[in-house]
Amino acid sequence: MSEFKQTFNSSLGKKLIMALTGLFLCTFLIVHLGGNLLLFSDDEGYGFNVYANFLTHFPPIEVVAYLLYLAILVHSIYALVLTIKNRRARPVGYAAPNRSPASWSSKNMGLLGSILLLFIVIHMSDFWYAYKYSHKIGYKEYRTDLATDKTTSVDYVPASPNFEKSVSTENNVEIVRVKDLHARVAGSFSNLLYVIFYVIAMGAVSFHMLHGFQSSFRTLGWVHRKYTPVVCFIGTWLFAVIIPLGFAAMPVVYYIQSLK
Amino acid sequence: MSTNNNMNLTLKVWRQKNADAKGAFVTYKAEGISPDMSFLEMLDVVNESLILKGEDPIHFDHDCREGICGMCSLYINGRPHGPKRAITTCQLHMRSFHDGETITIEPWRAGAFPVIKDLATDRSAFDRIQQAGGFISVNTGGVPDANVIPIPKVIADEAFNSATCIGCGACVAACKNASAMLFVSAKVSQLAMLPQGQPERYSRVQAMVAQMDEEGFGNCTNTRACEAECPKEITLTNIARMNNDFFSAKLFREEHAHEHASGE
Numbered sequence: 001m002s003e004f005k006q007t008f009n010s011s012l013g014k015k016l017i018m019a020l021t022g023l024f025l026c027t028f029l030i031v032h033l034g035g036n037l038l039l040f041s042d043d044e045g046y047g048f049n050v051y052a053n054f055l056t057h058f059p060p061i062e063v064v065a066y067l068l069y070l071a072i073l074v075h076s077i078y079a080l081v082l083t084i085k086n087r088r089a090r091p092v093g094y095a096a097p098n099r100s101p102a103s104w105s106s107k108n109m110g111l112l113g114s115i116l117l118l119f120i121v122i123h124m125s126d127f128w129y130a131y132k133y134s135h136k137i138g139y140k141e142y143r144t145d146l147a148t149d150k151t152t153s154v155d156y157v158p159a160s161p162n163f164e165k166s167v168s169t170e171n172n173v174e175i176v177r178v179k180d181l182h183a184r185v186a187g188s189f190s191n192l193l194y195v196i197f198y199v200i201a202m203g204a205v206s207f208h209m210l211h212g213f214q215s216s217f218r219t220l221g222w223v224h225r226k227y228t229p230v231v232c233f234i235g236t237w238l239f240a241v242i243i244p245l246g247f248a249a250m251p252v253v254y255y256i257q258s259l260k
Numbered sequence: 261m262s263t264n265n266n267m268n269l270t271l272k273v274w275r276q277k278n279a280d281a282k283g284a285f286v287t288y289k290a291e292g293i294s295p296d297m298s299f300l301e302m303l304d305v306v307n308e309s310l311i312l313k314g315e316d317p318i319h320f321d322h323d324c325r326e327g328i329c330g331m332c333s334l335y336i337n338g339r340p341h342g343p344k345r346a347i348t349t350c351q352l353h354m355r356s357f358h359d360g361e362t363i364t365i366e367p368w369r370a371g372a373f374p375v376i377k378d379l380a381t382d383r384s385a386f387d388r389i390q391q392a393g394g395f396i397s398v399n400t401g402g403v404p405d406a407n408v409i410p411i412p413k414v415i416a417d418e419a420f421n422s423a424t425c426i427g428c429g430a431c432v433a434a435c436k437n438a439s440a441m442l443f444v445s446a447k448v449s450q451l452a453m454l455p456q457g458q459p460e461r462y463s464r465v466q467a468m469v470a471q472m473d474e475e476g477f478g479n480c481t482n483t484r485a486c487e488a489e490c491p492k493e494i495t496l497t498n499i500a501r502m503n504n505d506f507f508s509a510k511l512f513r514e515e516h517a518h519e520h521a522s523g524e
Contacts (some may be wrong), residue, residue: 007510011441011479012469012503060432082479086437089478091371095272095285096364099338100434100485107436107483215482223497 014078019216021075026213026239029205033246040253044153045182046142052181053165056132076117081108105207106215112208119201126188131181135161141178146172155180172208187198187251190258195251202248209239267293267359271306271317274366279374279382285364288318295355299342300325300332302354312434319378327351327491330426333433335366340430340489348428348491368429370438372475380490385475386427386443393467394447396456409455422449424492431494442486444472445502446494452505462509462516466479488489 007013035055038048055061105112114149130136141156146169156177165178188194213235217223269290276283290306297305300322307317332349336342342352357363365379373381423446431442448465451457456476457464482501487496509516 003510006470010469010506011439011473011477012506013510015479015503016507086439086478086481089371089438089476090369092369093333094338094366094369095274096335096338096366098434098436098485099343100340101488102436102483102485108482109481179434211482218482218496218500219480219503221500221502223500 012155014082015219018075018078018082019079022212022216024071025068025075026209026216029209029239029243033243036250037246039182039185039250043151044142045180045186046151046153046176047138048182048185049140049178049180050165050176052131053178057164072117072120076113078112079110103211105211109208109211112204115201115204118206119197119204122197123201123258127181127184130184131179137184138180139163139177140183142174142176142178144174144176146174186254186258189251189254192255195255198249198251202244205247206240206244209235209243213239262351265295267295267354267357267361269293269302269357269360270362271319272362272364273379275318275378276367276375278377281337283375283378293354295353297354298325298350299334299352300338300350301356319376319380321380322350325350326378328426333368333428333430335368335380335433337364340368340433341428341491345488346491346493348426364452368433370429370477372438372440372477373429373432381429382417383427383429385477388428388475389440389444389468389471390427390447392471393460393464394451396460411455415453419450419453422446422453422494422498425450425490425494426492428490428491430489432477434485434489435478435480436483436485437481439480439486440472440475440477441480441499441502442490442494442496443469445498448502448505449498452501462505462513465502465505466509466516469502 009019035051036048036053055065058216139156139158140153142151143155144151158177164178165247166176168175214228214232217228217231262354267290271287271288273288274283287304288310293305300320303318303320305465307397310317321333323329325332327348327350330348332341334341334349336349336352341347341349342356344352344356367373367375367379368381369385370381372385373383376382419517425443425446427443427447429440429443432438435442448468451464452461463524473506482496482499484496487494
């Protein structure tokens with residue numbers, strides 16, 4: 001076996017890969033939440049639609065996106081391999097339920113991760129796949145009067161089905177035509193079952209982060225009296241509270257708006 | 261000693277003839293048990309009654325009965341070494357239970373710890389991990405002066421904390437993944453922190469981790485159940501320390517980074 005294989009096939013090597021891919025996915029959560037906060041701006045989806053177009057057409061982001069898909073796959077596959085190995089390590093189980101003190105989230109990372117993988121598949125096929133590879137998404141035309149800075153929007157039907165985006169200026173009016181992902185988001189989030197599923201998935205994010213963020217630092221061997229409490233604080237308040245709440249607020253707010 | 265407090269208990273004990281036989285729980289009555297008895301003494305009482313009846317006594321591991329040898333085990337009501345913190349089964353007293361209680365007693369469960377008979381398991385996997393690198397090589401020569409190498413007090417204390425591991429295997433038994441990383445990391449740490457352990461520090465951690473993997477133990481997911489159940493309160497920090505040394509050895513250390521004349 002080569003040295004490379006020896007390192008990454010060892011128990012600690014596999015844990016290292018879990019920790020590194022996990023931390024990379026954590027950074028993505030911050031970026032994704034930051035961008036999606038545009039959903040809360042009252043501009044008929046202008047900011048969000050332009051942002052969605054930028055994400056899918058700016059090459060460096062596309063490269064990072066493919067790294068992200070790879071990280072999701074590697075994190076899931078290694079989790080599966082490690083879980084199978086861990087099960088094999090105890091072929092005969094205990095009769096008495098385990099009463100050793102350990103947090104619920106730390107004992108259920110596999111369940112939480114499975115919920116998240118299911119969520120990611122559904123989420124990506126509804127938005128990412130629909131946006132990039134289907135013609136299911138309509139278009140909007142935003143007209144901004146540059147003198148008064150007022151924007152109005154109308155639905156737009158392009159001549160070519162492969163139209164992506166155009167920006168032009170006529171008579172001091174800026175016209176932006178872009179795919180209307182915002183309408184799809186609003187449509188999806190008016191479905192109560194869909195909203196409940198999203199909120200449950202964000203609950204899974206919360207518990208997965210509660211254990212996963214600080215655990216990855218332990219796996220990397222970065223434990224210190226000074227910064228471990230900071231890591232735990234960030235893992236708990238930023239990743240397990242603020243970020244899942246921010247994401248969960250989107251479907252909930254859109255659902256409430258759809259009732260009006 | 262008053263006999264008024266004596267307890268009657270129901271024991272559900274795992275009985276298994278040998279490694280290959282199929283085991284099952286057998287229920288026994290333990291009657292007139294003094295709360296001042298240790299858990300193992302209670303089992304001695306039960307065994308004496310079994311012997312008198314001509315039955316095969318319950319096999320369980322024990323040796324010093326002072327909580328320092330690491331020989332006793334037993335998974336009692338879902339916890340290794342029973343419900344009390346930081347003690348071994350031999351130091352667990354029957355006053356920790358109440359009259360009429362049903363106590364479930366199982367052996368350590370791990371593929372790497374096969375059952376020998378009843379509650380006794382084969383923990384020689386731990387010995388093989390130790391033999392793979394849990395030592396320092398001392399060459400012959402004059403005896404050095406005891407204080408010739410200065411060691412900071414906190415480091416000496418921390419190394420000693422790691423060295424208090426008695427290798428009982430409660431960490432493996434408690435871990436939902438049957439991981440041995442608390443044990444291995446304690447044995448790695450106790451030497452990695454001291455000057456005498458330095459020359460073999462990075463080859464040791466690699467050899468011991470390789471042997472641990474070879475034995476088929478699971479992988480740590482930092483649930484901290486091991487730390488909570490360890491009779492010697494070995495901390496999870498040891499695992500982080502082992503990980504750090506392992507990744508250093510594999511990715512950064514000079515002695516493993518280049519081809520060397522010795523071929524190592």
